Amino acid sequence: MNASKRMPEIWRVDVAAEIRRLPVHRGQLTYIERSRAARFRRDADRERFVIGRSTRRELLAGRLGIDPAALVFEEGRHGKPRLPPDGGPGPYFNSSHSGQWVLHAVADIEVGIDVEEIRPEFAELDDFAWVLSDAERAFVLAAAPPQRAAALATVWVRKEAYVKALGEGLSRSLPDIGITAGADGRPMLAFDRNPPARERRWSFVDLPIDAAHKACVVHAGPARRVIVHDYRPD
Numbered sequence: 001m002n003a004s005k006r007m008p009e010i011w012r013v014d015v016a017a018e019i020r021r022l023p024v025h026r027g028q029l030t031y032i033e034r035s036r037a038a039r040f041r042r043d044a045d046r047e048r049f050v051i052g053r054s055t056r057r058e059l060l061a062g063r064l065g066i067d068p069a070a071l072v073f074e075e076g077r078h079g080k081p082r083l084p085p086d087g088g089p090g091p092y093f094n095s096s097h098s099g100q101w102v103l104h105a106v107a108d109i110e111v112g113i114d115v116e117e118i119r120p121e122f123a124e125l126d127d128f129a130w131v132l133s134d135a136e137r138a139f140v141l142a143a144a145p146p147q148r149a150a151a152l153a154t155v156w157v158r159k160e161a162y163v164k165a166l167g168e169g170l171s172r173s174l175p176d177i178g179i180t181a182g183a184d185g186r187p188m189l190a191f192d193r194n195p196p197a198r199e200r201r202w203s204f205v206d207l208p209i210d211a212a213h214k215a216c217v218v219h220a221g222p223a224r225r226v227i228v229h230d231y232r233p234d
């Protein structure tokens, strides 16, 4: 892959639009992925999973010039998928799915992404005490009650995208991580008290998806411009 500084690419996959290609998507998965898909009880969850795995294959295979079904992935200690470093590092990628969307981030630097449908129960702050730092709790409480669920979703996707960029997922204590708005209004990491200390710089970009979802991508290094593309394989 070209190692020059490309902006991280965000691909927004409309699950409903990809249903028509479901047989193609299913055919691009491994036996293990198809077995995992079969364990979902709800059709919607199964289809989103299949489409997520398959479109990720299509995106990465397109970059690498190989067949999507031929891609082999490995996983980090906490399950973050990656490509074996045979041809050098990268491309880096991460995926998230919620509601009607699958989002993929593909970059030449480490990256994490999260999307969440705004659900009414997000307004029940006591249920989310295990997620929030004091400042984040204050941020959500400062929102007018009708906007509280959206405020919680905003905090949640930033935090989850960060722990996904690290590759550590929910093994990291979330209230010990603080993400606030910087002087320019962009989200930034205020602190992460989880050991071991992380010196690396991370940049946060809130992503415009639609009124019913919040999403964020976190990438290593100084801020880069990020554009959301609609995924249209044809």
Ligand SMILES: CC(C)(COP(=O)(O)OP(=O)(O)OC[C@H]1O[C@@H](n2cnc3c(N)ncnc32)[C@H](O)[C@@H]1OP(=O)(O)O)[C@@H](O)C(=O)NCCC(=O)NCCS
Pocket (backbone or CB within 6 Å): 049, 052, 053, 078, 079, 080, 081, 094, 095, 096, 097, 098, 112, 113, 114, 115, 160, 163, 164, 165, 166, 167, 168, 169, 170, 171, 172
């Ligand atoms: C990664 C994690 C945050 C995913 O959260 P989620 O909101 O349920 O799911 P999302 O849709 O945002 O992301 C799912 C994708 O993240 C990726 N992923 C999985 N583990 C990951 C990790 N450790 N870091 C980054 N990305 C990860 C996968 O591509 C997955 O896609 P798949 O469903 O096709 O396998 C969560 O499952 C987690 O923390 N896992 C790590 C396991 C762990 O530490 N558990 C401790 C429990 S106390």
